[in-house]
Amino acid sequence: MSHVMACIDGSRSSAAVCDSACWASAKLSAPLSFLHVLDQQKFPVKSNLTGNIGLGSREHLLDELAALDEQRNKLALEQGRVMLDAAVKHARANGINEPHQLQRHGALADTLQELEQGIRLLVLGRHGSDSAADHVGSQLERIIRIMHRPILVVPDEFTAPRSAMLAFDGSPTIQKGVQMLAASQLCRDLPIHLVMIGADTADAAAQINSAERQLQDAGFDTVTAIRAGDVEQSLHAYQAANGIDLLIMGAYGHSRIRQFLVGSTTNHMIRTSTTPILLLR
Known part of the structure; x- marks a missing residue:
């Protein structure tokens, strides 16, 4: 069954994305899924630091930095799980039965393309976690160009549409x-x-x-x-x-x-x- 898919990333748009997705799910009588994607450029699965520092007497720094990167990635994954859990809890409080949650590691646009067949409506925030107040999210244009599903782009606050x-x-x-x-x-x-x-x-x-x-x-x-x-x-x-x-x-x-x-x-x-x-x- 096709889902309303809401992308959350901890940006200031995330709460409005969640509320908008709940509204759309109820209107369409469609299941709701929340998606969090850990950016592979910011949080690579495995860092290769040998070209940055070199070997020899500084090799211990490589081990320390690799350990820090691993810890940073684990914290980012845990933060994503916390956001997903909060979104699911909020959706249930708004009357949505059995909302789903997905967490992936990679590029958001590529992930959405892989999931496209199961998407009925995609809900995205106008501002991503890496965008300034007067700019749209850096990945939004690419997502709009490559996806072949309706996309609801929402501002930072949600109000149920009346017209x-x-x-x-x-x-x-x-x-x-x-x-x-x-x-x-x-x-x-x-x-x-x-x-x-x-x-x-x-x-x-x-x-x-x-x-x-x-x-x-x-x-x-x-x-x-x-x-x-x-x-x-x-x-x-x-x-x-x-x-x-x-x-x-x-x-x-x-x-x-x-x-x-x-x-x-x-x-x-x-x-x-x-x-x-x-x-x-």
């Missing part, structure tokens, strides 16, 4: 996203605003109206809007004016030109948004 906005651009990705939304329980009972940034042409109106009908046929309350202006600024302005809690948009495209344009918009929206962003693939 959602779909950034509609008429692309095949977002049209598929409309179908995914219509078939999913994640945003059920939330009013959906379909917002298109660009010229208000007959073709644009036909595209957004078609998407609206799909959602209405699935039982959603919808609002449509076409706005001119800069994509990022216009979306943020509409979201703020309408008090929208959840932004839904397509992730990176596959062509080189589309990766540059859409990738840039995606990165900026993640960096500047104060609400969760659901990225569809």
